[in-house]
Each structure stands twice: as C-alpha cells, then as structure tokens.
Amino acid sequence: MQALTNRSKVVVKKQMNFWERIYLPAILGGIVITIKHLFRKSSTVKYPETKREISQIWRGQHVLKRDEHGAERCTACGLCAVACPAEAITMVAAERVKGEEKLYREEKYASTYEINMLRCIFCGLCEEACPKEAIFLTDRILPTDYGRGEFVFGKDKLVEPVDERVDVTVRQTAAVLEFKKHKQYSHNK
Amino acid sequence: MTLNLFYFLSFVAIFASLLVVFSKSPVHSVLYLIVAFFAIGGHYLLLNAEFLFIVHIIVYAGAIMVLFLYVIMLLNLNEESEPHKSNLLKFAAAIAGGLLLLILVASLKGVDQLPAATMQHDVGYVKKLGHVLFTEYLLPFEITSVLLLAAMVGAVMLGKPEKYNKG
Amino acid sequence: MISFFIYKAILVVGIFAITLFVAAYSTYAERKVAAFLQDRVGPDRAGPFGMFQPLADGLKFMMKEEIIPDFANKFLFILGPSIAMMTALMAGVVIPWGNSLVIDGKQYFLQIADLNVGILYVFAVVSIGVYGIMIGGWASNNKFSLLGAIRASAQMISYEIAMGLSIIALIITTGTLSLREISLLQTGGVGGHWNFWNVVYQPVGFIIFLICAFAETNRTPFDLPECETELVGGYHTEYSSMKLALYLFAEYINMFISSAVISTLYFGGFNFPFMNDLGLDQNTITILGTLFFFAKITFFIFFFMWIRWTIPRFRYDQLMNLGWKALIPLAVINIFITGLVIIIKTHYLN
Numbered sequence: 001m002q003a004l005t006n007r008s009k010v011v012v013k014k015q016m017n018f019w020e021r022i023y024l025p026a027i028l029g030g031i032v033i034t035i036k037h038l039f040r041k042s043s044t045v046k047y048p049e050t051k052r053e054i055s056q057i058w059r060g061q062h063v064l065k066r067d068e069h070g071a072e073r074c075t076a077c078g079l080c081a082v083a084c085p086a087e088a089i090t091m092v093a094a095e096r097v098k099g100e101e102k103l104y105r106e107e108k109y110a111s112t113y114e115i116n117m118l119r120c121i122f123c124g125l126c127e128e129a130c131p132k133e134a135i136f137l138t139d140r141i142l143p144t145d146y147g148r149g150e151f152v153f154g155k156d157k158l159v160e161p162v163d164e165r166v167d168v169t170v171r172q173t174a175a176v177l178e179f180k181k182h183k184q185y186s187h188n189k
Numbered sequence: 190m191t192l193n194l195f196y197f198l199s200f201v202a203i204f205a206s207l208l209v210v211f212s213k214s215p216v217h218s219v220l221y222l223i224v225a226f227f228a229i230g231g232h233y234l235l236l237n238a239e240f241l242f243i244v245h246i247i248v249y250a251g252a253i254m255v256l257f258l259y260v261i262m263l264l265n266l267n268e269e270s271e272p273h274k275s276n277l278l279k280f281a282a283a284i285a286g287g288l289l290l291l292i293l294v295a296s297l298k299g300v301d302q303l304p305a306a307t308m309q310h311d312v313g314y315v316k317k318l319g320h321v322l323f324t325e326y327l328l329p330f331e332i333t334s335v336l337l338l339a340a341m342v343g344a345v346m347l348g349k350p351e352k353y354n355k356g
Numbered sequence: 357m358i359s360f361f362i363y364k365a366i367l368v369v370g371i372f373a374i375t376l377f378v379a380a381y382s383t384y385a386e387r388k389v390a391a392f393l394q395d396r397v398g399p400d401r402a403g404p405f406g407m408f409q410p411l412a413d414g415l416k417f418m419m420k421e422e423i424i425p426d427f428a429n430k431f432l433f434i435l436g437p438s439i440a441m442m443t444a445l446m447a448g449v450v451i452p453w454g455n456s457l458v459i460d461g462k463q464y465f466l467q468i469a470d471l472n473v474g475i476l477y478v479f480a481v482v483s484i485g486v487y488g489i490m491i492g493g494w495a496s497n498n499k500f501s502l503l504g505a506i507r508a509s510a511q512m513i514s515y516e517i518a519m520g521l522s523i524i525a526l527i528i529t530t531g532t533l534s535l536r537e538i539s540l541l542q543t544g545g546v547g548g549h550w551n552f553w554n555v556v557y558q559p560v561g562f563i564i565f566l567i568c569a570f571a572e573t574n575r576t577p578f579d580l581p582e583c584e585t586e587l588v589g590g591y592h593t594e595y596s597s598m599k600l601a602l603y604l605f606a607e608y609i610n611m612f613i614s615s616a617v618i619s620t621l622y623f624g625g626f627n628f629p630f631m632n633d634l635g636l637d638q639n640t641i642t643i644l645g646t647l648f649f650f651a652k653i654t655f656f657i658f659f660f661m662w663i664r665w666t667i668p669r670f671r672y673d674q675l676m677n678l679g680w681k682a683l684i685p686l687a688v689i690n691i692f693i694t695g696l697v698i699i700i701k702t703h704y705l706n
Contacts, residue, residue, distance in 0.1 A: 043396075
C-alpha cells in the first residue's frame with residue numbers, strides 16, 4: 001500500500017548484536033545520563049520562602065473595591081453574574097436608607113454578594129462586565145481549606161477593608177483610564 | 190558448660206523434630222525442621238567444625254528448606270487440604286520406622302568399643318578438611334559430584350517440555 | 357580477661373550503633389539522591405537540609421497504628437520482621453572494619469570475630485534472611501504478600517548460587533575464607549609490598565557479585581518481591597507501623613553490609629593506596645584505613661541508589677533468565693579460567 005505521508009516508519013525486528021545483548025554498555029550509558037543530572041541545577045521553587053514570579057495581569061482572588069471615600073462601589077446590577085461563564089456569582093440587592101451614604105456609593109447596593117471559588121475559573125469576565133469598577137481580580141493566591149463551605153466567599157472576604165486598600169492600578173488598563181476622562185458618562189460623575 | 194550446651198541442643202533438636210511430625214500445618218512442620226537443623230548445626234560447632242556448621246546452615250537451612258517452604262507455599266498446602274492417611278499406610282510407616290530404629294540400635298551397639306577420636310583443635314578448619322577431601326577421600330568425593338551432576342541432568346530433563354522426553 | 361570483654365562490648369555496641377545510624381541516614385540519602393538525580397531538592401524541611409528527616413520518619417513510624425490482620429498467624433506475623441532485622445544485623449560481625457589499634461602495647465582488632473569461614477558466614481546469614489520475608493509474607497494471609505514471599509525466595513536462591521560461584525573464583529586467588537586475611541592480602545604501598553585490589557584480578561567475578569548483591573538485597577532493578585505495580589506492596593503489604601519499619605530498615609542494613617562486603621572482597625577493605633609509604637604510625641594508618649573503608653562503603657551505597665534511579669525493574673522471567681542462563685554459566689567459566697591461570701602461574705612460570 002502506498003503511504004500517504006512520509007511520516008510512517010517500517011517496523012523491523014532487528015537482531016541485537018553481542019554488545020547490545022549483554023546490556024552492560026547500555027546500563028553504563030544510563031548511569032552516565034543520571035550522574036549528569038546530579039550536577040544540574042534543581043528546578044524546584046521552595047514555595048513559602050520564594051515565590052515564583054507571576055504575570056502582571058495575574059488573575060487571582062477577587063476584591064470588591066470601595067471608592068476614595070470608603071463607600072462600596074458595587075450597586076448589585078448583576079452584570080457580573082450574567083457575564084460569569086461558570087455561574088459562580090450570586091447577589092441580593094438592597095436599597096440604601098438614610099444615613100448609609102458613607103457606606104454605599106449609590107442608592108442600590110448588594111446586601112449579600114457571594115462568589116463560589118470552587119466554580120470560579122478566574123477568567124476575569126466579571127471585571128470586564130462591571131460598569132462601576134467595583135470588582136477586580138488581584139494577584140493574591142486563593143487560600144486553601146479543608147471543607148467546601150469555606151470556598152463560598154461572602155462580602156466579609158471580598159470587600160476590601162477601609163484601612164487596607166488593595167492596589168489594582170495594574171488591572172486598570174489604558175483603555176479604562178482613557179474612558180474615565182470623559183466626564184459626560186454617568187459612570188464618571 | 191559444653192556438656193550443658195550439648196544437652197540443651199539435643200533437647201531442642203529432638204523436641205523440634207517431634208513437633209515436625211506432630212504439627213498439623215505443613216508450614217509449621219517446615220519451620221520446626223529449620224529449628225532442628227539449627228540445633229544440629231550447634232552440635233557441629235561444639236565439635237569445632239565451623240566449616241561444616243556454616244555449610245549445614247547454608248545448604249540445609251538456607252537453601253533446601255527454603256525450597257520446601259517455597260513448594261508448600263506455592264501449592265498452598267494447609268491443614269484442610271492434607272489428605273487422609275489410610276490405616277494400611279500408617280501400618281506400613283510404622284514398620285518402616287521400626288526397621289530404621291532397629292538398624293540404628295544395631296549400629297550404635299558396638300560404639301563404645303571404638304577408639305575415642307583424638308580431639309584436634311583445627312579438625313574442622315577449611316584447609317584441613319579440603320586437604321583430607323582431596324587426598325584421602327578423593328574417589329568418594331568425585332563419585333558424589335558425578336551423582337549430583339546426574340541428578341541435575343535428570344532434573345533438567347524433567348523440566349523440559351514433553352516433546353523432548355519422547356524416545 | 358575483663359578488658360577483653362570491655363573491648364568486645366565497646367566494639368559490638370559501636371558497630372551496632374553505626375549500622376543503625378548508617379541505615380537511618382541511608383533512607384535520607386536515598387531520598388536526597390533520588391531528588392538530585394531527578395533535578396529536585398528532596399526532603400529539606402526537618403532541620404538544616406532536612407538532616408533530621410530520619411528522626412521524623414522514625415517518630416512517625418512509631419506513632420502509626422499497629423495493624424495485625426484478623427486471619428494472620430500472629431506469632432509468625434511478628435516473627436517475620438524480627439528475623440529480617442536480626443539477620444541483617446548479624447552479618448556485620450565478621451566484617452573487618454579496620455586493622456588493629458595498639459594501645460598500651462596491646463593489639464585490638466577492629467573486628468568482632470575473625471571466623472576462619474568468614475565469607476561463608478555472611479552467606480549463611482544472608483540465606484537465613486530470606487525466612488524473614490517468607491514467613492512474614494505467608495503469615496499475612498494475603499495473596500499479594502504470598503506472591504511477594506515466593507518471588508523473594510526463588511530469587512534469593514537463584515542468585516545465591518551465582519554469588520557463591522563468583523566468590524569461589526575469588527577464594528581460589530586468595531586462598532583463604534577469612535575476611536580479615538582477604539583484606540590484608542590487598543595491602544597497598546610501594547615499599548616492596550604492592551598488592552592490587554582483588555577487583556583487578558577478578559573483574560568478571562566482581563560484576564557477577566555486584567549484580568547478585570543487588571538481587572539479594574531486593575534492590576531495583578531486582579526488587580520484584582515488593583513490586584508495587586503488580587503486588588501492591590509485595591511481602592509487606594499487610595504490615596504497618598514499626599514492623600514495616602523493621603522490614604524497610606533491614607533492607608537498608610543489608611545494603612550497608614553488602615557494600616561493606618563488596619569493599620572488603622574486591623576493593624581492598626580498610627587498605628588505601630600508598631598506606632605504607634606515608635611514614636605514619638600504626639594507629640594513624642588504622643584510623644585512616646577505617647575512614648577509607650567507610651568512604652568506599654558510602655560510595656557503594658550511593659551506587660546502589662544511583663542504579664535504582666537509573667534502571668527500571670526487570671520482568672520476573674528476565675530475572676530468572678539472567679540468573680540461571682547468564683550469571684551461573686559465566687561464574688563457572690570464570691572459575692575455570694581462574695583455576696587455569698593459577699595452575700599455569702604456579703607450575704610453569706616459576
């Protein structure tokens with residue numbers, strides 16, 4: 001039969017010659033290869049002490065941002081939940097009452113906001129969908145746990161503390177910054 | 190000291206040998222037989238025969254009994270699978286054992302008239318033993334080796350596939 | 357008389373301690389060597405460079421739950437690892453760890469007992485050692501354990517023959533069975549007494565012995581009795597806690613003793629080149645010689661590990677073929693050639 005490609009190989013049962021049959025040269029070759037590895041630099045990264053360099057746009061644990069006055073930016077519009085391909089985000093919206101202006105930026109806010117980190121695929125689509133610059137993926141590595149329940153992150157773990165802001169400037173791309181200059185958009189008012 | 194040791198070893202050897210016969214499980218029999226071999230090896234040591242002791246341990250305890258154990262384990266013999274012995278067989282075994290005892294007693298009868306062996310310190314040493322084997326007892330030694338060779342060839346023949354055994 | 361007992365007691369306790377120490381650190385070395393040969397780091401959490409790893413492992417073994425299967429034969433189940441450990445420790449008795457030390461005009465040999473059948477004693481102990489594996493494997497009442505035990509026994513018997521035959525050729529050249537005398541015959545030094553190590557006279561015997569040593573200690577590529585891919589854990593499938601540790605420890609002690617025997621028989625034992633030309637006194641030479649001996653042992657232990665992480669496991673029929681159809685005939689031919697050369701040398705050349 002004509003071979004259609006030139007990649008096929010004809011299998012031959014080759015008779016081994018004397019040196020191949022006594023194995024010893026092959027074994028010597030093998031131990032030379034392994035001893036060479038003894039002098040090679042190990043490729044291990046000792047994790048807790050040294051951390052492997054990660055990308056600038058590494059997508060790790062999420063953060064719900066506050067604005068410069070410390071009010072939550074999220075308005076519970078649900079666009080992130082719609083955008084999420086893994087169906088990891090749920091939220092319950094609530095109306096801001098009088099006296100809470102310091103806490104929430106707009107009249108509507110999320111009373112609960114949960115991300116199931118076991119479902120999340122860290123694609124960053126929520127961040128892209130958010131019209132209020134409220135959710136960002138940061139360079140923090142998600143902590144592990146023994147139970148599944150602990151992986152459903154509520155607002156207590158997602159919202160950034162007032163006195164401990166999470167820096168997301170690297171995530172705000174040039175296009176975003178350009179967009180923010182236009183004061184006529186409601187987002188930037 | 191030596192006498193006490195002798196009695197102790199003899200007791201162990203006889204006791205273990207009895208257990209070989211009386212224990213129900215074949216594996217236990219083999220293990221008791223190993224103990225008996227060690228006790229007998231101890232007797233060699235008492236006679237200053239280091240070489241014989243070591244060879245006894247290597248060959249009997251270390252090789253032959255391992256093979257016994259191997260076969261018993263491979264066939265998975267245990268108490269349940271032991272075939273029932275008929276009375277005729279037991280009768281025949283008793284007669285054969287009795288005859289062996291008779292011969293032993295007869296051969297041991299005149300033993301006190303033999304000249305006592307002069308005890309040499311180096312009697313069991315390898316050099317001495319080798320010298321005796323290859324001068325005085327050369328013919329029996331060679332005959333034994335031929336016998337062993339024949340046994341080996343026979344074993345190889347039995348191990349070969351059936352078609353080679355025809356004719 | 358009292359001083360004799362004290363000297364022997366110190367020697368026994370010392371060698372016992374060193375053996376256990378080396379075996380414990382062999383486990384650490386095994387993991388480190390494996391890591392280095394695979395471009396990894398290996399255990400490095402317990403102490404500096406993971407030096408206390410063996411202690412942590414030992415502690416872990418002791419804390420583990422002791423499990424004896426319901427249908428196991430309890431007495432034999434415990435006897436198995438005991439025999440394995442005991443025989444492994446026994447072989448160290450006849451090894452000459454060094455030449456003699458002279459203290460206050462008295463000569464003290466660094467050897468527990470110089471039997472005139474020394475090398476055969478090692479063989480006897482090794483051949484008894486297989487009972488530890490067989491009894492343990494059978495008493496577990498587990499198919500995989502039993503298969504492991506059967507494999508171990510068949511393998512050990514097969515390779516003991518080739519090993520014995522390779523030793524016979526060596527004994528023909530040295531003319532003695534005592535390990536101390538074999539060591540002394542290889543004394544090095546230019547000043548009139550220059551003796552080569554036995555490996556120069558017996559290269560083929562050495563290779564056969566080395567291969568058989570691998571098989572006898574159940575090390576890769578001959579570790580079929582505990583072959584994980586086929587037999588779960590082999591003969592120690594049912595073992596846990598300290599009993600398992602005894603089996604694993606026995607393997608490392610066997611490796612240590614094998615390395616010591618190889619060094620003694622073929623690599624000059626406690627001798628080192630030019631030892632008589634440095635103008636040192638007897639005690640210094642002895643201590644240096646002991647250090648050299650341990651250096652050789654360390655190299656061979658490393659070699660055992662090196663091979664383990666290089667060559668994959670043999671198939672069982674390949675193992676038997678190698679033992680019976682390659683090594684035994686080769687060893688017999690080696691004996692014939694050695695005998696022939698000796699006859700020619702003694703009768704026709706002088």
